[in-house]
Amino acid sequence: MVTRSRARRPARGIPDDSALRRIAARDIPGGGDARSLAEVACDEIRRAIREGRVATGAHLTELDLAAWLGMSRTPVREAMRRLQSEGLLLIQPFRGALVMRLDAGDMRQMFAVRELLEPAAAAACAANAGAADIAALRAILRQEAASLDDPAALFPLNRQFHDIILEVARNQFLSKAIAGVYSLIPLLGDSNLLNRRHAREAHLQHQQILAAIESGDAAAAEAVAREHVRHSLKTRLARIAMAGSGHSKQKTVKTGKK
Amino acid sequence: MVTRSRARRPARGIPDDSALRRIAARDIPGGGDARSLAEVACDEIRRAIREGRVATGAHLTELDLAAWLGMSRTPVREAMRRLQSEGLLLIQPFRGALVMRLDAGDMRQMFAVRELLEPAAAAACAANAGAADIAALRAILRQEAASLDDPAALFPLNRQFHDIILEVARNQFLSKAIAGVYSLIPLLGDSNLLNRRHAREAHLQHQQILAAIESGDAAAAEAVAREHVRHSLKTRLARIAMAGSGHSKQKTVKTGKK
DNA sequence: TTTGCATAAATTGTATACACTGCATACAAT
DNA sequence: ATTGTATGCAGTGTATACAATTTATGCAAA
Numbered sequence: 001m002v003t004r005s006r007a008r009r010p011a012r013g014i015p016d017d018s019a020l021r022r023i024a025a026r027d028i029p030g031g032g033d034a035r036s037l038a039e040v041a042c043d044e045i046r047r048a049i050r051e052g053r054v055a056t057g058a059h060l061t062e063l064d065l066a067a068w069l070g071m072s073r074t075p076v077r078e079a080m081r082r083l084q085s086e087g088l089l090l091i092q093p094f095r096g097a098l099v100m101r102l103d104a105g106d107m108r109q110m111f112a113v114r115e116l117l118e119p120a121a122a123a124a125c126a127a128n129a130g131a132a133d134i135a136a137l138r139a140i141l142r143q144e145a146a147s148l149d150d151p152a153a154l155f156p157l158n159r160q161f162h163d164i165i166l167e168v169a170r171n172q173f174l175s176k177a178i179a180g181v182y183s184l185i186p187l188l189g190d191s192n193l194l195n196r197r198h199a200r201e202a203h204l205q206h207q208q209i210l211a212a213i214e215s216g217d218a219a220a221a222e223a224v225a226r227e228h229v230r231h232s233l234k235t236r237l238a239r240i241a242m243a244g245s246g247h248s249k250q251k252t253v254k255t256g257k258k
Numbered sequence: 259m260v261t262r263s264r265a266r267r268p269a270r271g272i273p274d275d276s277a278l279r280r281i282a283a284r285d286i287p288g289g290g291d292a293r294s295l296a297e298v299a300c301d302e303i304r305r306a307i308r309e310g311r312v313a314t315g316a317h318l319t320e321l322d323l324a325a326w327l328g329m330s331r332t333p334v335r336e337a338m339r340r341l342q343s344e345g346l347l348l349i350q351p352f353r354g355a356l357v358m359r360l361d362a363g364d365m366r367q368m369f370a371v372r373e374l375l376e377p378a379a380a381a382a383c384a385a386n387a388g389a390a391d392i393a394a395l396r397a398i399l400r401q402e403a404a405s406l407d408d409p410a411a412l413f414p415l416n417r418q419f420h421d422i423i424l425e426v427a428r429n430q431f432l433s434k435a436i437a438g439v440y441s442l443i444p445l446l447g448d449s450n451l452l453n454r455r456h457a458r459e460a461h462l463q464h465q466q467i468l469a470a471i472e473s474g475d476a477a478a479a480e481a482v483a484r485e486h487v488r489h490s491l492k493t494r495l496a497r498i499a500m501a502g503s504g505h506s507k508q509k510t511v512k513t514g515k516k
Numbered sequence: 517t518t519t520g521c522a523t524a525a526a527t528t529g530t531a532t533a534c535a536c537t538g539c540a541t542a543c544a545a546t
Numbered sequence: 547a548t549t550g551t552a553t554g555c556a557g558t559g560t561a562t563a564c565a566a567t568t569t570a571t572g573c574a575a576a
Contacts, residue, residue, distance in 0.1 A: 034537095036351065036559065061527065072561045077528090078339060085343045087434070093294065094528050094567050109429040112378075117435075120374050171367040173442075176345070177375075177435045184431075292567095294529065319557065330531045335558090352537050352558050 037071050041079035044069055049088060049099060050186040056101040060089070086183045102187045104240055110181055110188075111233040115226055117178050118162075122209055122225035123218040124169035133168045137161065137210050144203055154193045161206055165213075188236065198235045205231065295329050299337035302327055307346060307357060308444040314359040318347070344441045360445045362498055368439055368446075369491040373484055375436050376420075380467055380483035381476040382427035391426045395419065395468050402461050412451045419464055423471075446494065456493045463489065 045065065048054045066076045080097055083089040089097040102110070125133075140161050147153035162182075166175045185191075192198045205228040212221035303323065306312045324334045338355055341347040347355040360368070383391075398419050405411035420440075424433045443449075450456045463486040470478035 038559080063527075073528090074560055074562090078336070078559095081336060081339060082343060085340060095569090096527070106430070110431045112429060113375075113431040113435055116374055116378050116432075117371075120370075171370060172364070173368045173371040173439055174374075177371055177438060180435060180438060181431055296529080321557070331558090332530055332532090336529095353539095354557070 037069075037075035038078040038082075041065070041069050041071065041076050042082050045079055045083060046088065046186075054099055056099050056187055058099045059096055060099065061096045087180070088183065088187065100184070100187055102184065104237070107188055107236060108233070110184065111229060113181055114178075114232075115229045117174060117181070118229050119222040119225040121166055121169045121171075121174055121178065122213070122221040124171060124174070125165045126213045126216055126218040126221040128170055129168050129213050129216070133164065134210070134214055136164055137213065140164070141203070141206055141210060144206065148199050148203060149196060151191065151193050151199070154199060155191065158193060158202070165209075192232055192235045192239075195235060195239075198231075201231060202228070295333035296336040296340075299323070299327050299329065299334050300340050303337060303341060304346065304441075304444075312357055314357050314445055316357045317354055318357065319354045345438070346441065346445065358442070358445055360442065362495070365446055365494060366491070368442065369487060371439055372436070372490075373487045375432060375439070376487050377480040377483040379424055379427045379429075379432055379436065380471070380479040382429060382432070383423045384471045384474055384476040384479040386428055387426050387471050387474070391422065392468070392472055394422055395471065398422070399461070399464055399468060402464065406457050406461060407454060409449065409451050409457070412457060413449065416451060416460070423467075448497075450490055450493045450497075453493060453497075456489075459489060460486070 045054070045060075049056075054060070060080070062073045062076050062080065065080070066073045069076060080089055080091060084091045084097070088100055090100050091097045129137075140157055144154065144157045144161070147157060166178060169175070193202070205224060208224045209221055209228065212218075212224055303312070303318075307314075312318070318338070320331045320334050320338065323338070324331045327334060338347055338349060342349045342355070346358055348358050349355045387395075398415055402412065402415045402419070405415060424436060427433070451460070463482060466482045467479055467486065470476075470482055
């Protein structure tokens with residue numbers, strides 16, 4: 001009997017139905033990381049919010065989510081708690097959770113903090129960057145240049161660009177602070193990168209930031225990064241102004257409640 | 259039968275033993291907020307870390323904590339997850355949690371971020387502060403002046419001073435970013451305020467910050483706040499240097515495992 | 517009709533049972 | 547002696563049962 005050391009289990013309990021469900025849920029990406037169900041739940045809910053399948057302001061209950069995700073309340077609960085501490089959900093004791101909603105004022109506050117943190121990251125990056133880091137950033141911008149009309153491709157590239165800068169800045173607290181703000185960007189609605197004019201301008205600014213980093217000019221990197229954040233805010237404010245004046249192209253999203 | 263609408267319960271299940279335990283655990287402060295056990299657990303663990311009853315680097319298991327706190331694993335689990343997202347714990351799947359430990363490098367990173375955020379908060383506060391805010395800050399500094407040799411009294415006053423500044427700054431993202439950093443300060447060891455010289459200097463800087471706020475001078479508030487953060491780092495570095503050179507007065511802390 | 521209260525329904529909070537994982541250790545085969 | 551495999555144990559991950567709480571509903575009294 002040369003079964004694997006693990007195959008002895010079924011003798012004890014039920015012929016194991018839950019394991020199948022779990023594995024099925026986990027290995028969707030194929031990588032087979034063996035993520036916990038709570039992580040799966042967390043990612044799925046986040047994704048649903050990001051993609052607008054769950055509207056901001058929607059009311060979520062543990063039971064609904066558990067049914068939707070095909071798991072019990074326990075991991076869902078854990079995921080909801082995590083999303084609350086990220087600021088995506090607002091949990092009211094005994095009364096379920098609301099998907100956080102941010103108004104224009106919140107947006108300004110958020111960008112004020114970004115304007116503080118991101119230039120500092122760019123400056124630190126310029127101070128620390130080695131040849132390999134610069135090569136990585138160059139590679140991303142090369143791909144970015146080729147994807148200016150393909151938002152779906154632009155999203156991860158943009159993300160990677162900023163992630164590398166943070167990594168090279170080598171300050172875990174700065175990274176966490178910025179991550180804390182970034183995670184709430186989905187609540188602001190559609191990405192600026194859907195706007196082609198903005199995508200082009202952002203790409204140019206990325207190139208300027210990289211140029212500053214290449215020459216080790218921290219002050220320049222800081223200045224361009226600040227301008228980058230300001231430009232991003234300006235684009236969003238302009239869109240809000242347009243939407244407010246009746247040109248709303250925003251599609252209404254479903255409530256997410258089954 | 260004019261019992262309160264709530265008293266009918268015991269008829270159904272066990273004669274209600276758990277409610278007593280819970281109420282006992284909850285209402286320690288007396289305020290009777292009816293906090294959940296998870297919150298109690300969270301606060302207790304945090305406090306144990308802050309007070310050094312649990313050493314940084316200690317290994318914590320759900321079962322140990324549940325036994326210690328007299329509750330089941332579920333709320334403890336929730337608390338541990340929360341503390342992880344605050345950065346106090348490092349949870350390794352299937353292998354328990356470690357109390358995060360920060361070295362001198364981490365400390366520098368942390369203060370670099372504080373030097374970014376806290377001056378901005380002070381500046382925003384100076385821009386927004388009304389008469390009532392200033393009166394509140396004055397009241398705190400008056401108490402602070404009378405408590406310079408009483409660290410136990412100084413801690414909450416110091417906290418309140420900074421909290422009010424954040425509140426008046428009216429930027430929830432700035433507040434959350436700073437809170438995220440503050441929550442890890444206990445991991446750095448004893449507070450600077452135990453040092454009377456430092457306490458006096460910090461108090462003087464508080465007064466300068468308040469003066470700048472009173473006169474609505476954002477730039478001045480920013481500058482003093484930056485100096486305040488720098489001074490705090492300097493004191494900590496000096497203490498580390500002393501400890502490193504063999505003058506360690508640091509008492510070893512217990513492991514926290516029952 | 518309206519008000520007050522008690523009950524019912526819905527949902528969260530907590531406890532507990534059980535399967536699974538990771539590691540240590542003992543045993544068997546070479 | 548050494549290596550590979552099995553086994554036990556400690557601890558986590560998940561499901562589920564139950565208790566507590568909030569909100570809604572119905573019914574009686576004014």
